[in-house]
Amino acid sequence: xxxxxxxxxxxxxxxxxRVTITCRASQSISTYLxxxxxxxxxxxxxxxxxxxxxQSGVPSRFTGSGSGTDFTLTISSLQPEDFATYYCxxxxxxxxxxxxxxxxxxxx
Amino acid sequence: xxQLVESGGGLVHPGGSLRxxxxxxxxxxxxxxxNWVRQxxxxxxxxxxxxxxxxxxxxxxxxxxxxxxxxxxxxxTVYLQMNNVRDEDTAVYYCARAREWELPGAYYYYYMDVWxxxxxxxxxx
Numbered sequence: 001x002x003x004x005x006x007x008x009x010x011x012x013x014x015x016x017x018r019v020t021i022t023c024r025a026s027q028s029i030s031t032y033l034x035x036x037x038x039x040x041x042x043x044x045x046x047x048x049x050x051x052x053x054x055q056s057g058v059p060s061r062f063t064g065s066g067s068g069t070d071f072t073l074t075i076s077s078l079q080p081e082d083f084a085t086y087y088c089x090x091x092x093x094x095x096x097x098x099x100x101x102x103x104x105x106x107x108x
Numbered sequence: 109x110x111q112l113v114e115s116g117g118g119l120v121h122p123g124g125s126l127r128x129x130x131x132x133x134x135x136x137x138x139x140x141x142x143n144w145v146r147q148x149x150x151x152x153x154x155x156x157x158x159x160x161x162x163x164x165x166x167x168x169x170x171x172x173x174x175x176x177x178x179x180x181x182x183x184x185t186v187y188l189q190m191n192n193v194r195d196e197d198t199a200v201y202y203c204a205r206a207r208e209w210e211l212p213g214a215y216y217y218y219y220m221d222v223w224x225x226x227x228x229x230x231x232x233x
Contacts, residue, residue, distance in 0.1 A: 001169075034219040036153075043202055043226060044145075044153060049219035050211065087153055091218045094141065094206065095166035097155040 002026055002090050004100035012108040019075040021103045023088035028068045032092035035064055035073045038102075039084045048073065049091075075105075083107055110134035110222050112203045117227030120193055128188040128227055130203030138181045141206035141218060144188045146199035147226075154199075158206070159186060171197075193231045200226040 003026040013019050023033065031051035036044040046055045048064035051071060061076040075082055088100040112135075116128040130142070144156040157167045157177040165177050176189040186203060204220040211217060 032217060036220070038153070043204075043223035044220070045223075046219050046221050049209065050217045053209075055219075055221065085152075089153075089155075089220075091206075094218050095158065095164075096168070097143065097158070097206070097220075099145075099153040099155060102152040 001096060002029060002093060002098050004088055004090055004098050006088060006100040006103050008103060010104040012106055013078050014108045015078055015080055017078045019078050019105060021073045021086055023071040023100050025069045025090055029090045029092035031067045032090055033071045034089045034091055036087045036089065037084045112222055112224035114201060114203050114224040114227040117229045119230045119232060121233055122194060122231055124193055126190045126229060128201055130186040130224060132184045135205060137179050137184050137186050142186045143204045143206055143220065144177060145202045145204055148199040157188065195231050198229060198231045200228050202226045
């Protein structure tokens with residue numbers, strides 16, 4: 001099975017800050033990596049798929065990069081609506097989609 | 109509008125059974141990879157099960173042998189039959205479509221682009 005880890009598990013940031021979240025896979029997954037945002041009481045929302053492709057309607061301040069085992073999600077200038085929990089997910093093995101443990105971004 | 113609506117959650121005793129439903133509109137469940145994802149209170153997302161468009165099914169180890177995913181094409185609905193439930197099955201259960209995206213010259217990519225609002229399952233005596 002492919003295990004996903006994320007760091008940090010949580011972070012505090014201010015509006016306007018640049019934020020970077022890291023995701024690591026236990027084996028190479030090429031670019032089969034998705035990023036989701038989840039707000040309390042809501043379903044997750046896809047931000048990035050195939051490691052770096054921005055989902056339609058998602059602001060361009062979100063960027064994804066990486067391949068193999070190491071990936072990053074960057075928010076270039078944090079906005080009030082970006083305070084949420086972010087999850088990575090591998091799609092290399094679709095018979096066993098795996099999520100990372102999540103990174104909670106809250107207000108400093 | 110593409111939409112998924114879950115139902116069937118509730119309170120169930122340990123060892124009991126429950127069937128969750130996910131009704132699709134604006135999409136055909138039989139033509140898509142349909143998933144169940146759950147989230148225990150205060151915890152992260154856990155993928156539970158998938159049914160491929162071709163009908164093959166797969167499960168997380170934590171539910172294998174106890175849960176069964178199926179679909180009724182005439183009702184455009186996906187189900188999750190939960191048997192022999194445990195305390196740790198307490199969660200919000202989401203239904204999600206894994207959309208297929210082809211990068212020319214590469215394999216297909218899949219990402220969950222449509223989610224329901226979720227249905228809550230509480231396992232308690």
